[in-house]
Amino acid sequence: EKFKTLKNEGNDFVKKGKYEEAVNKYTECMKLNTKECTIYTNRALCYLKLFKYEEAKQDCDHVLQIEDSNIKAFYRRALAHKGLQVRKTERGRY
Numbered sequence: 685e686k687f688k689t690l691k692n693e694g695n696d697f698v699k700k701g702k703y704e705e706a707v708n709k710y711t712e713c714m715k716l717n718t719k720e721c722t723i724y725t726n727r728a729l730c731y732l733k734l735f736k737y738e739e740a741k742q743d744c745d746h747v748l749q750i751e752d753s754n755i756k757a758f759y760r761r762a763l764a765h766k767g768l769q770v771r772k773t774e775r776g777r778y
Contacts, residue, residue: 687716694726703730721747725756732760737767 694709710727713720724743731740744761747754 687713687720690716691720691723691726694723698726698730701733703733706730707734719750721751721754721757725754725760728757728760728764732763732767735767737764737771740764741768 690709690713694706694713697703697706697709707727707730710723710730713723714727717723724747728740728743728747731737731743741761741764744757744764747757748761751757
């Protein structure tokens with residue numbers, strides 16, 4: 685029950701664009717249930733919005749270990765890889 689409440693609170697924060705707060709709620713959820721893939725893909729989305737690509741990639745990798753055909757995890761991991769590549773090329777310019 686507490687898990688569901690935290691997840692819904694996290695989702696509400698995402699809708700409002702409050703990604704840091706959403707990350708905190710999803711992280712709390714993970715303490716209660718580590719097998720729920722949705723929490724990881726949701727948190728990965730928040731990390732992408734916060735430009736935390738490495739963290740997003742890790743969450744997606746975790747999901748794909750549990751559920752190797754999770755489309756959201758594949759898609760968000762690709763976005764994280766793209767973000768990391770962009771960051772690398774930007775570093776090279778300075």
